[in-house]
Amino acid sequence: MINHHNMSMMEHLGELRQRILFVLITFSIITSICLIYIKDISYWLKEPAIGIKFLQLAPGEYIFVSIKIALYIGIIGTSPFAIYHIIFFILPGLTKKEARYIIPTLISSIFLFFIGILFSYIVLIPEALNFLTSYGSDIVEPIWSFEEYFNFILLLSFSTGIAFQIPIIQILLGIFNFISSNKMLKYWKYIIFISTIIGAIITPSTDPITQIFMSLAILILYFSGIVILKVLNK
Numbered sequence: 001m002i003n004h005h006n007m008s009m010m011e012h013l014g015e016l017r018q019r020i021l022f023v024l025i026t027f028s029i030i031t032s033i034c035l036i037y038i039k040d041i042s043y044w045l046k047e048p049a050i051g052i053k054f055l056q057l058a059p060g061e062y063i064f065v066s067i068k069i070a071l072y073i074g075i076i077g078t079s080p081f082a083i084y085h086i087i088f089f090i091l092p093g094l095t096k097k098e099a100r101y102i103i104p105t106l107i108s109s110i111f112l113f114f115i116g117i118l119f120s121y122i123v124l125i126p127e128a129l130n131f132l133t134s135y136g137s138d139i140v141e142p143i144w145s146f147e148e149y150f151n152f153i154l155l156l157s158f159s160t161g162i163a164f165q166i167p168i169i170q171i172l173l174g175i176f177n178f179i180s181s182n183k184m185l186k187y188w189k190y191i192i193f194i195s196t197i198i199g200a201i202i203t204p205s206t207d208p209i210t211q212i213f214m215s216l217a218i219l220i221l222y223f224s225g226i227v228i229l230k231v232l233n234k
Contacts, residue, residue: 116164170225
């Protein structure tokens with residue numbers, strides 16, 4: 001273990017540079033692997049869109065989308081490594097108490113983000129697509145641009161991943177005594193209202209089922225945040 005107290009500014013910068021380099025190398029490896037297997041990944045992304053024909057609306061659109069997909073997966077896949085390096089870089093500067101709160105918070109934040117993406121892929125996206133293709137299917141034939149489709153999936157899964165950070169925000173507010181869990185419990189009516197609005201904003205498909213799923217998820221997360229704070233006596 002490096003003794004951080006005796007490290008000079010230059011050594012700190014050296015360590016930081018080394019960690020950033022590690023993260024960049026990880027990112028390049030993950031992105032390259034994605035580019036190699038981009039066909040399989042595209043099939044996997046297409047899977048929720050049952051019976052949809054995809055078009056390439058501009059020359060090279062699929063190439064650009066492939067690169068975009070690889071970059072986004074690279075960023076998402078690298079995030080746990082990045083957080084790991086951030087934790088170990090800031091750890092020596094933290095007090096024991098801060099470390100005890102900050103580290104589990106960062107780890108659960110990543111975990112929840114991935115759960116959010118998974119939730120949107122398994123539950124929200126198929127529901128939304130199902131609604132969007134069946135609505136007006138007798139009038140319009142669903143032929144989509146692969147890029148627009150990918151943007152749709154990206155928006156939905158990213159915003160769900162972010163929405164799944166709700167307990168993290170609550171726990172931080174509770175630990176730093178901004179707001180107690182009792183107060184949070186008192187506001188449950190507003191939260192139902194807000195979660196419905198967030199659900200409506202996040203799920204661009206406007207179908208009620210997807211929105212209900214999303215709002216329910218937000219409520220469950222909110223109440224689990226309260227339960228965790230109760231356990232921590234905040």
